[in-house]
Amino acid sequence: MRARPPRHDSSQSPKGNLQGLMGMGTLCLILAGPGPGAEPTTTTDGVVLELPDGPAAKAWAGVGSETAPHPLHPNLRKACASSSPAGTAVPTWHMWADWVAAEAQESAPARRAALCLLARAQGRHADAWGHYAKLGADPRWVASVTPYLLPGAPLDSSVEAGGNLAPLPDGVLLQPFLPPLLEDAGSAPVGVAWRKATVGGIRVGEATLELTISVEATGVQVDLIHRGGGPVKVAILIPEPPGYEIRIEYLDWMQTEQPRRPILVDLQPGAEATTLWGRMIERRVSLPTGQADQLPQSLVQGGLFLSLPADDPQRAAVGEITPVLAKLLGVRVGLTEPGAPLPGWTGTVLHLGNSAERGQRLTWLASAIESFLLQPR
Structure with a gap:
């Protein structure tokens, strides 16, 4: 003391x-x-x-x-085992993507409850309370x-x-x-x-x-x-x-x-x-704010690239979630390295930073994708 x-x-x-x-x-x-x-x-x-x-x-x-x-979703406890997207297992990313994609098509309270508690486990406070409010019916x-x-x-x-x-x-x-x-x-x-x-x-x-x-x-x-x-x-x-x-x-x-x-x-x-x-x-981590009605053209035409060093121990795991994100967004999603040129003339790069920053950056990414896909159309 x-x-x-x-x-x-x-x-x-x-x-x-x-x-x-x-x-x-x-x-x-x-x-x-x-x-x-x-x-x-x-x-x-x-x-x-x-x-x-x-x-x-x-x-x-x-x-x-x-x-x-x-009763809660049978896979929810397994999905919430990690308290940060940086430590989230690849199967959890798949479950999250399936829930978000299905919810974007037709809302179901069981999925909203699951998304609420998954957001809670990952510290996405605004997302969790937003899902909670949708359960009011x-x-x-x-x-x-x-x-x-x-x-x-x-x-x-x-x-x-x-x-x-x-x-x-x-x-x-x-x-x-x-x-x-x-x-x-x-x-x-x-x-x-x-x-x-x-x-x-x-x-x-x-x-x-x-x-x-x-x-x-x-x-x-x-x-x-x-x-x-x-x-x-x-x-x-x-x-x-x-x-x-x-x-x-x-x-x-x-x-x-x-x-x-x-x-x-x-x-x-x-x-x-x-x-x-x-x-x-x-925290000294600068990330975009706000919510777009549609994906920016640099993302649509060039894709999204998650940047981390070639020798990063999490690179393989991050690579396994890129197909999940690509399916959700309908754009190319891949990996790159800091300072490396992109394969095309345009594209969007998200630098995942060091291990101390990665959780917040992946939290932001999950929140941004979820908010975009579930916004009223």
Whole structure:
């Protein structure tokens, strides 16, 4: 443990952000409330989830206490075994491509749920919440996937009626997902957009817990509160916002020795909230933004080339996914090396960079292809 920084309390966020928080979507809605824009909640048993106003909150609002979850896609757990596209096995790329191609032809909730959780496993936050919102027409699918986003339960966890998690084992690893953006956030924010989500009624061992995750200007905060039962331990992996890297982590404002590792938290009955904080910096990886209505002509006429050194240990695996991408996009996709000339007069090159950058670049590629093919036509 090292020096303790000043406490960063999400309650000190600007007033405008607090007003945006007042309109959170929740499991149980009642008409009476403390003021305009508020959606207070009440529940006696089970999960309570508060999300920022927006499509995801509207989807969750359709889940009732008796909503029975659907079973997940049989291949989903295998597909999500890797937490980064850089480590994704070739069969997973094939499954992803099949799901995206089929979904582009005709939407099916089972595929949307699978794409949602695969995006979650790969840290594609906007994609995951976008798929989640599309599930709103069938609350049973919303109930099926929600616990794997918040509080971020393992994929082998059982989900009961109403989106409730079956009791989790003592010491379980939770990987809470970043909350979706506020609906009224307007244009894309510069930097990180502040938002917050809370999930209660989490049963771990003999205890019941509440988890709040907040995205701040300089980091991500996770607060855990023991709400009942006996003592329990929980491991938490703080998520990284896209385009940012968490370099320093704190447990109750004491710096941990090894960042980007699960942090084991000992929760005792009657104790104050335990706070985890990840301080982040912007990654120096420049990637295109926005979404095109059609493929650029350089890509259509010349193809896409993934660039990495000839002696890169991942080159063979990357080469195996090029036919998958070619089939999805309907263009030539191949490999090249840094500085090597392209075979034709034009083409698009994506430099995959070093091993530290590769996950983010492949995440961007998967997200860009998925968003392009599934956009409304």
